[in-house]
Amino acid sequence: MHFARPEYLYLLWGIPVLAAFFAWSMRRRRKALALLISPALERHLVVEFSRARAVARALLELVFFTTAVVALARPQWGAKLETVRRHGVDIVVALDTSYSMNAEDVSPSRLEKAKSEVRSLIGRLKGDRIGLVVFAGSAVVQCPLTLDYGAANLFLDAVGAGMVPEPGTALAAAITTSTAAFSTRERKYKVLVIVTDGEDLEGDVAEATRRAKEEGVLIFTVGVGTPEGRPIPVRDEKGDVVEYRKDPNGQVVLSRLDERTLAQIALETGGRYYRATTSEGELEAIYDEVSRLEKKELESKLFQNYEDRFQYPLSVAVAAMIAVLAMSERRSRSRVRPEAMSSKVALFLLALLLPAAGSRADSAGAKNKEGNRLFKERNYEEAEKAYLQAQAEAPNRPDLQYNLGNALVKQKKYEPGLQSLRNAVAKADRGLRARGWFNSGNALFEMGRYQDAAASYVEALRIDPADRDAKHNLELAQRKLQEQQKQKAQSQGEGKDQPRSDRRDSKQQPKPDRGEPDPKGGDKPAGSDAARAKQSDESLSKRRALELLDAVNSQELAEQRKRAAERQRRKITGKDW
Known part of the structure; x- marks a missing residue:
């Protein structure tokens, strides 16, 4: 047997x-009574008071307190294996972000209408995986x-016209x-949904x-x-609109919907073409067709869950409190009004059940704390299970995604680990x-993948x-x-990296992960910041900070030069919308 909330057990120190x-109270009462009357007269004058009933009532109150605390700690025993499975298909949405999507022949603009369509599609998904590709000239x-789906919506919100550096519209690249x-x-x-105005300016779509x-x-x-x-x-x-986009001849570009190209693409693979409408009924039709496709198992996790047994001590606590409310210290039967009795019992039950209402959120924190402990002990597989259980209780917490990603990476499960870290980055502080x-x-x-x-x-x-650390690793x-x-x-035949035993590389390894679990919802493992504390005593000079920023800027400058060369190539054709 173990307890899901063992911290509540510290309240048992309140029993003594x-x-x-109670002992002091009874003794004080006896001393006060002895000051008023002699022991010989006590039996004749105090005939209704029963010391045995007073002791029994005090014992019942102690039983109530003890069992209520045990119930709050949520005792669990009887392990049960549960397999959680999710079935669906993989759906990638390719969203056109070229300048032609700024045209306003649909309200408020083509791009905003397209984003609304994609957002509506995400809202209809039930167990399917979703991905997002943006395209223009690439x-x-x-x-x-x-x-x-929350992370997918966040990435969708960040989409804007011109976010892909290469101008134009390349359906083939999409x-x-x-x-x-x-x-x-x-x-x-596999399902691909292309949302675009259909103007293909380059590439072999067929x-x-x-x-x-x-x-x-x-x-x-x-x-x-x-x-x-x-x-x-x-x-x-x-x-504000200052002008309209023009071609190299100085003529205003008129962007039109090319339905023929889009219909041919869909027909070639067995799909269908739809025109975006105000009601967005086309998305309902697409999802209906997707839902009829054969689905695969996207997730299958085996959990070992313990059965909650807090009901037993809670029942004893309820019975003890009812007995306390019904019992009197008088020898004669106490006359307790039924309505007063029922209101007391109702308030008592409400006070017990309110903490249980928050047990689900508390459980996520407890499981996250357990995962942190396992991670510190390098038991990454069990830590992964703990984080997955915590995610089931609180799916919108980015710190749980971050912790899960670190546990997966430590097991060399790079792709799912990177996915979890990306999800955390999308929602985290x-x-x-x-x-x-x-x-x-x-x-x-x-x-x-350097x-x-x-x-x-x-x-x-x-x-x-x-x-x-990031600067060191970037340079490396x-x-x-x-x-x-x-x-x-x-040489094509000698394209492999030097082995790790290489003398130079052995001294040039990347700085280690900040892989320690995030402490939110649980205790941070002791000593997890030891590696960074060694460097924290060195202040970063202004010159050093500028050098670091130069490293970042040089990376961007190389990318910008590459994009400028690509744009210069495209100017020859004159089609950059």
């Missing part, structure tokens, strides 16, 4: 205190496949990137669609806009976001520019990336 109080994964976001081990359970079909992707397309079209407004910082990006960078470094690791360290430095990731590129350039 109460017993001493495509990027905005949100990997996840079961956390289809290719979205197809790569699915698992390559399966040839079904070839990208053919490859998606071979991968088992079912494509639905949603057209946003009107065939008549509208000019594309250009706004200033205040949001500033401090937790910085730690989440830092640990994501370390996981990516261990996977050999470019992605560097990008994660940059995000950590954006939040905390004084982070020495950039060095490893340069070595990797140099080796590939020298």
Whole structure:
């Protein structure tokens, strides 16, 4: 047997205190009575008082207190194995963020209408994984496949026109990137929903669609806009329209909905094309078709849960209190009014049940605390189970996602671990976001994905520019990336990294994870900050901080030069909307 809330057991120290109080009270009463009358007259004058009843009532009150405390501690025994399964399909939404989506032939604009459509689709999902890809002249994964619909909505809220640096509209890139976001081990359970105005300005859409079909992707397309079209407004910082986008000849661009291209894409893979409407009934039709598809098992977790047995001590406590309320210290039967008795019992039961109402939230904190203890003991598999149980009680807490991600990464389960850390970063406060990006960078470094690791360290430095560890790891990731590129350039057959026994690399390992569990909802493991405390006594000089920011800026400058070259190439065609 164990207790879910053992901290309440400390209240049992009140038993000897109460017993001493009852003994003192009875003794004081006897002394006060002895001052008034002699012991010989006491039997004749005090005929209704029963010392035995007084002692029995005091004992019942002690029984009530003891069993009530035990019930609050939630005793549990009788382990029960439970398997939790979730079934669904993988759905990736490709959202057009090109400048043509600023056209206002639908209210308030094509992009806002498209975001409303996607948000409505997410609200209809029940157990399916959702991912988000944004595209313009190229495509990027905005949100990997996840079961956390709250995180998906947060990523969707951050979408804006022009967020993809390369201008234009490349449906082929959107289809290719979205197809790569699915698992390559399966040839079904994949649904791609493309939300766009359909103006494809570059790329081989037919070839990208053919490859998606071979991968088992079912494509639905949603057209946003009107065939008549509208000019594309250009706004200033205040949001006022200052002009309309023009082509290289100085003519105002009229952006039209291309329904024919979207219908061909959907037809090729067995999907359907829908035009966005005010009622958003097309999304209901899409989800109805998706819900009829064969579903796969997305999650299957085995939990060992203990059965709550607090009902037994609680029943004894209720019975003891009812007996106390009904018992009198007089020898004759006490006359207690029924209505007074019932009100007392009702208030007593309410006082007992109110703490139980918050037991679910308290349980998440207790399980998180248990996971922190297991994590400190390096029992990462059991810590993962504890964090998953805590998430089941409180699914919207980012600290639980962060803790789970760290436990998964420690077990070399990199992909689900990175997903949990991303979910935490999407909803966490500033401090937790910085730690989440830092640990994501370390996981990516261990996977050999040095470019992605560097990008994660940059995000950590954006939040905390004084982070020495992130700067060290960023420099190391950039060095490893340069070595990797140099080796590939020298020989295709010798493109592997140097072994870890290399003398230089052995001294250039990334700073360790801030992998200790987040203390919210539970105690932080002792000594978890020891590694960082060693460095905290060194103050960061202004010059050193500027050097750190220069490292971040140099990373961005290289990316900007690459994007500028791409934009210059696109200017030749003149199509950048």
